[in-house]
Amino acid sequence: MKLRADIAKLYREIHSWVGVVAGLFLFIAFYAGAISMFEPALEIWLTPHVTLPPAVSLDRTPELMEKVFAAHPESRKAYTIVVSPDPDHPARMVWPLTASHHGHGSQSVVMAALDTQGSVITTQHRPSSVAQVIDVLHQQMGLPLPHEIAMIVMGFIVLGYAVALVSGTLVFLPALARAIFAVRLEGSVRRKWLDLHNLLGFCSLPFHIVMALTSVVFAFHDVIFTVQAEFLSHEQGEVHGGRRDERAMGSHQQTMHSASENRVLAPAEIVTILRREAPGFTPDTLEYSHRAGAPLMLRIAGHDPAHVMRGPNSGFTAMDPYTGRLLWRDYLPGYQSAGFGALTSFFALHFGSYGGAPIRWAYLVLGFAGAFLFYTGNRLWIAVRRRKEKATGIETETRGTLFLSRLTTGCCLGCMTGIAALLGGALLAPLTLGGSQAQFLYHGVFWAMLLVALAAPWGTKLALWLATCVHGALAVVVLYKGGQSDVTNWSVAAIALVLTLWLFSLTRQADMSHSATAR
Amino acid sequence: MKESPLTNKGWALKTLAGLIPGAALSLGVMVLLGHVCGSTGNPMTLSAQWLMWLAALVWVVCLNVCLLFRTGLGAWLCFGWLACLVWLINTLMSGFNAAGGS
Numbered sequence: 001m002k003l004r005a006d007i008a009k010l011y012r013e014i015h016s017w018v019g020v021v022a023g024l025f026l027f028i029a030f031y032a033g034a035i036s037m038f039e040p041a042l043e044i045w046l047t048p049h050v051t052l053p054p055a056v057s058l059d060r061t062p063e064l065m066e067k068v069f070a071a072h073p074e075s076r077k078a079y080t081i082v083v084s085p086d087p088d089h090p091a092r093m094v095w096p097l098t099a100s101h102h103g104h105g106s107q108s109v110v111m112a113a114l115d116t117q118g119s120v121i122t123t124q125h126r127p128s129s130v131a132q133v134i135d136v137l138h139q140q141m142g143l144p145l146p147h148e149i150a151m152i153v154m155g156f157i158v159l160g161y162a163v164a165l166v167s168g169t170l171v172f173l174p175a176l177a178r179a180i181f182a183v184r185l186e187g188s189v190r191r192k193w194l195d196l197h198n199l200l201g202f203c204s205l206p207f208h209i210v211m212a213l214t215s216v217v218f219a220f221h222d223v224i225f226t227v228q229a230e231f232l233s234h235e236q237g238e239v240h241g242g243r244r245d246e247r248a249m250g251s252h253q254q255t256m257h258s259a260s261e262n263r264v265l266a267p268a269e270i271v272t273i274l275r276r277e278a279p280g281f282t283p284d285t286l287e288y289s290h291r292a293g294a295p296l297m298l299r300i301a302g303h304d305p306a307h308v309m310r311g312p313n314s315g316f317t318a319m320d321p322y323t324g325r326l327l328w329r330d331y332l333p334g335y336q337s338a339g340f341g342a343l344t345s346f347f348a349l350h351f352g353s354y355g356g357a358p359i360r361w362a363y364l365v366l367g368f369a370g371a372f373l374f375y376t377g378n379r380l381w382i383a384v385r386r387r388k389e390k391a392t393g394i395e396t397e398t399r400g401t402l403f404l405s406r407l408t409t410g411c412c413l414g415c416m417t418g419i420a421a422l423l424g425g426a427l428l429a430p431l432t433l434g435g436s437q438a439q440f441l442y443h444g445v446f447w448a449m450l451l452v453a454l455a456a457p458w459g460t461k462l463a464l465w466l467a468t469c470v471h472g473a474l475a476v477v478v479l480y481k482g483g484q485s486d487v488t489n490w491s492v493a494a495i496a497l498v499l500t501l502w503l504f505s506l507t508r509q510a511d512m513s514h515s516a517t518a519r
Numbered sequence: 520m521k522e523s524p525l526t527n528k529g530w531a532l533k534t535l536a537g538l539i540p541g542a543a544l545s546l547g548v549m550v551l552l553g554h555v556c557g558s559t560g561n562p563m564t565l566s567a568q569w570l571m572w573l574a575a576l577v578w579v580v581c582l583n584v585c586l587l588f589r590t591g592l593g594a595w596l597c598f599g600w601l602a603c604l605v606w607l608i609n610t611l612m613s614g615f616n617a618a619g620g621s
Binding site: 014212224233 | 527
């Protein structure tokens with residue numbers, strides 16, 4: 001494959017400039033995204049366990065529901081039945097603590113159980129917000145802006161990412177075929193970064209294509225659907241207002257239940273029907289919602305390890321809670337049409353919600369590798385500029401090169417250290433670190449590290465030492481606070497230790513290069 | 520006559536051409552195909568979701584192609600003309616649909 005010389009040069013320039021502008025945002029997105037692969041596990045790990053009497057059996061759940069409805073009438077509006085309670089989700093029935101909850105992540109809930117005398121016992125469950133804050137950092141690329149604005153800004157950065165991806169592939173593909181695994185760690189700095197960048201980029205190319213296109217969709221889907229609604233909708237008002245899946249469920253149900261004289265099926269009956277209608281699909285939660293004047297609606301979230309899932313952790317279906325008829329199979333794993341199945345696979349490829357734990361670990365590695373790809377890209381850009389500057393006879397670095405070099409170090413270390421501080425903070429003070437405090441802690445650490453790195457020639461080295469210490473402290477805190485047989489605990493401790501050692505080796509390298517330049 | 524090599528001169532105008540008329544073009548193509556396949560624009564339907572992905576893909580392609588124009592003005596004229604054409608067809612098609620439906 002041969003690209004015209006002028007087009008290759010043009011795309012090479014575009015790749016460099018777009019990459020350098022978008023690279024640092026993408027570093028944050030990939031680093032936080034890699035950690036978000038284990039958001040539910042982290043949330044459980046960081047949330048203090050609640051004690052409740054053992055959950056009632058599924059057959060006795062109607063009794064629990066009746067007693068809860070009598071004692072807490074507000075729960076009728078929206079409540080969830082947990083199909084298989086476990087130590088991490090100990091209650092059979094939960095309902096939201098407050099009505100307002102938007103976006104991803106768990107919300108604070110009231111959990112209910114029956115004691116030995118058959119009386120209702122409730123307790124509040126407030127999940128740690130730290131895992132969710134890391135997810136938001138991923139979605140917003142660390143931009144401290146209101147969510148809607150941040151998502152649009154993120155969209156434009158991702159468009160740049162897509163351009164950098166296409167241009168990078170076009171420019172480097174012909175050369176890659178010759179020298180893909182030739183990583184020359186000895187010799188010039190520029191060549192080392194170039195080889196590492198090419199190898200990482202080539203090996204994770206399909207992953208990056210999926211991430212770029214899905215992220216453009218995540219950023220702009222509301223705008224695009226608004227245009228569709230405006231120009232394609234023949235029934236005005238059809239697509240406005242309410243959550244989409246609720247609209248789909250409502251449109252099916254309203255025609256069937258003008259009067260809700262029928263008996264609502266018991267959860268055990270629903271699970272039996274699901275087993276018959278959708279074998280292989282394991283229901284996790286039965287989510288009921290009851291709006292004034294509308295029939296009761298039931299959305300079922302569950303999983304099927306053999307199929308891709310629409311959400312990060314679940315697939316969904318809707319059932320008529322009076323007749324047990326499945327109303328909507330478009331997002332039901334294993335029972336989707338080919339078209340919806342293909343669309344679901346795009347989402348699953350972004351979320352890594354297929355193949356279970358091995359894929360999640362693979363995505364963690366790919367996410368970290370992606371972050372490192374952007375870091376190597378920036379380092380390469382700096383090395384090339386330094387070489388050009390030396391060739392033109394400039395002895396010291398120009399202000400621009402120096403600024404970008406320090407910015408790259410500060411931004412990457414700031415993101416890593418901020419997240420480490422969040423995890424450590426959540427372990428040390430689980431009850432005081434709410435959502436806004438967690439945001440404040442992350443951004444405080446991030447901007448402090450950035451300022452330190454930008455401040456002076458010794459700033460980079462100080463930032464490296466600080467990052468090493470914080471990661472080391474995180475490892476100690478995890479080992480000290482944990483020590484249980486929790487896999488998450490040991491995984492976080494191991495990753496924190498590896499990062500500590502890696503950062504420590506970087507500080508040594510920085511020391512050596514500093515003394516070499518001093519001589 | 521040998522053409523002069525392509526350069527990144529006027530990159531800002533070219534990029535804006537990919538962003539603005541490029542967006543109009545990709546949304547226009549989406550609506551056009553929506554008319555052709557009879558999509559209702561309801562986000563829960565299969566056609567609407569595929570069309571949404573298509574619009575994103577076309578926009579990304581526009582952004583990659585816009586830099587291959589010789590001048591920024593050329594990029595604006597090309598994408599702008601195509602976008603106008605597509606939206607003109609869309610207007611005509613929705614007019615026909617409305618006339619057919621009434």
